[in-house]
Amino acid sequence: MKVMLLIPLWLLITGLFDDQGQPRNGQARVIIYRQREFGSTPYDIAINDKKQGALPTNRYMQVDILPGRIKIESMKDYFSDNQTLWLNVQAGHTYYVKAVEDIDFLSRTLLIAPIGEDQAQRELRKIKPLETASTSSTN
Template identity: 50%
Template structure:
């Protein structure tokens, strides 16, 4: 019996001495959209990060999301009346990135344009906005 307990106690002692590995620090992504004249009549557009549906973004709203460091692909879901080109960002742990979204309406189509924004300018624009509460959309079974 002692032969079984001794190795087990030794294992527990060794494991408690090693620091636990934690998840890497994440980056913050703040996606925002100002008030727009007509632009979608207040419609919220769904968006994805790295092909994962994350929620929607309405006019005069912002979304703050934690993302893993590395290269991310940000895009809005398109339908037959709207077009969105993906925005690729390389994000670093512990940093905050601001992306402004603008909806441009043409005669028969809508284009969703995204661009990174300087933090000072973004914070000024964000001061007039409300948060958009988003949660990852459940995947169908």
């Protein structure tokens, strides 16, 4: 009986329930995140023209994707400027993209840029995963 209780605890401690490990076999992982911003609203995120979900502040989404050149876009509505980021991703690697809202007099833009792993890991400690985002394969 004690063994049955210890197995879930062991799995939790070793991270087998956590999907933050390595990307799936033959794929790359992209983690897109936003820190807390005052008065910000969610933006749609698309990878290779496939919508991945809406990214609010203080959240991150992670997507496993086939390696190669990928296009990441942030979009909102008519009054916002879409932003595009191109990345060359390799299988087995994780790439971090930070998103920050820029508000101008007449428009809003979610700026997106690649970020180093050390800085991203520090900032991700305070950010929650996007509930609707699941690790999905995108090509």
